[in-house]
Amino acid sequence: MPELPEVETIKGDLQETILGKKILKVYVNDPRVIREPAPLVFKKSLEGQAIKNILRRAKLLVFELSNGSFLTIHLKMTGQLVYPGGSKKSRVAFYLSGGKILDFNDDRLFGELRLVRDWKKLKFVQGLGPEPFDLTCADFKDMLSKRKTEIKPLLMDQKFISGIGNLYAAEILFRAKIHPKRSAQSLTAEEKEALYKEMKKVLNSAIKHGGSSVDDYVRVSGKPGDYVRYHQVYGRGGKPCFLCKNPVKKITQGGRGTYFCANCQN
């Protein structure tokens, strides 16, 4: 599940491999992933464009093209970008200058590709909350004080703060020793500060280790990210907590699985 660290890793990988290359041909093998414009227009408009820049906002990748338009890619759950590619299973194949192929793979077809004039005008982008690394601790504390909702779903709310998903919300809360069902505004000043610090630490460390390869996520090279070995709770239901040895619990919050240690997180 690509979250901020995975998408940031992919951005870096792409910058090292395909930045400046020209898109010669686009093969849309499954039109369902092309959200706008119509798949044939998407293909024809992209062909001939060079990739001038690659950005990330929240979990969205943005390619700036030579004619000033933007290709946006949201990997959602199972999307992958692989280079050099050439898989028969690719949903979209981009033939690049230099003779190699960039594959967009996506088993579950949740991914979304768009070609737009101005990516910042996308409704999804307009609704995004601040990037975790753009926030001061004071801002963050203030934002938390105004919300009564449970802290874990709130961390995953892209309108509140952008880039954190189910996996990193669990890991951050464990390290901050905060129970996932606590109301945001019930947190003490110390807890809010711990949450802010651990949020940045976890995200930075995950980026440094190339993200977490659970399920389908791989780096652009096809190799896994390394951060799974630092996971404390995610995916460890029933296994002993690394700190206190009590079994890690799994509950459902907002329809999503939440892993936590009921002894260490209060």
Add this chain to the structure above:
DNA sequence: AATGGGACCTGCGCGC
């Protein structure tokens, strides 16, 4: 504002 559910999808692991 908050909360809960369904929808979009497919691959996987489970029980039988």
Add this chain to the structure above:
DNA sequence: TGCGCGCAGGTCCCAT
């Protein structure tokens, strides 16, 4: 061996 089922979670959308 194979079948049916539930589950995985990012985002949108609707209902309450």
